[in-house]
Amino acid sequence: MNLEEYAAKQHVLGPAGVPIPNGVVCTTADEAARAVEKIGPSVVKAQVPTGKRGKSGGIKMADTPEQATEAATAILGMSIGGNKVERVLIEQRCPIERELYAAVMVDVASRGPLVLFSTEGGMDIEEVAETKPDAIRKKAVDLAKGFGEAEATELLAGLDLGAAAPAVARVLSELYRAFCDKDAELIEINPLAVLKG
Structure with a gap:
């Protein structure tokens, strides 16, 4: 079942703790x-x-x-x-400083969850994957270990996220939890916005 944006925010992202406008x-x-x-x-x-x-x-x-x-x-x-x-x-309307991309999906190759993150948010992610494959970070999740803020922080290491890094790591872990709780095939936020101020 594909959810419209408002339903995904009200019933999936918001309850998982992801901040929504x-x-x-x-x-x-x-x-x-x-x-x-x-x-x-x-x-x-x-x-x-x-x-x-x-x-x-x-x-x-x-x-x-x-x-x-x-x-x-x-x-x-x-x-x-x-x-x-x-x-x-x-x-x-929120004052956006930067647009990122975050998703959790079922990975056919590993037969498990795959967490994706890119600093190239707001764009067609398929286009980013084609033209700048290095701009997308991926982490296949071991179901026995799960994916929390520590794993998210590791995935984000070396990216210039500044003071937003801990909040982004928290959102990624919340997104993964929502993915598991809802038995989803794909949960995606594009853009995941870093706000000014």
């Missing part, structure tokens, strides 16, 4: 306007169980309720990857 799911442009009025500057995101929403025009910025109405009107009803957009996520 304030957001509201809306099915009409009027609801979107009211949400932006309450939240402030936001991102209006199409909710479909597929990627490449930004490239398809399914992610827009809204500083005002009027802009939210315009963005939601444009997004609702569009088709992305063969999926009709029936709802949008109005999410608080």
Whole structure:
């Protein structure tokens, strides 16, 4: 089962302890306007169980309720990857300093979990894998040992993450725990944002 972003955040990432921005799911442009009025500057995101929403025009910025109405009107009803957009996520816009990539997936080769991390977040990760394979770090997990903050810290060693390194290690370990708890095939955060300040 593929989850839409809002459902993954509410039912998988948030309960696992991964920090998520304030957001509201809306099915009409009027609801979107009211949400932006309450939240402030936001991102209006199409909710479909597929990627490449930004490239398809399914992610827009809204500083005002009027802009939210315009963005939601444009997004609702569009088709992305063969999926009709029936709802949008109005999410608080955060001051992003850096975009990273984090995922846990089932690795066919090792027949177990594989943790992936890259400092090249926000981009098409398949493209990064093709053009800069060294930019993606991978760790096959021994199910008997598991994957916690110590293993995450080891995976991140040598990367220029500065003061964000401990928080990133914690998110990776929480992501792995959610992967196991939900018996998932893939859990991915792109981008995993490091905020300014």
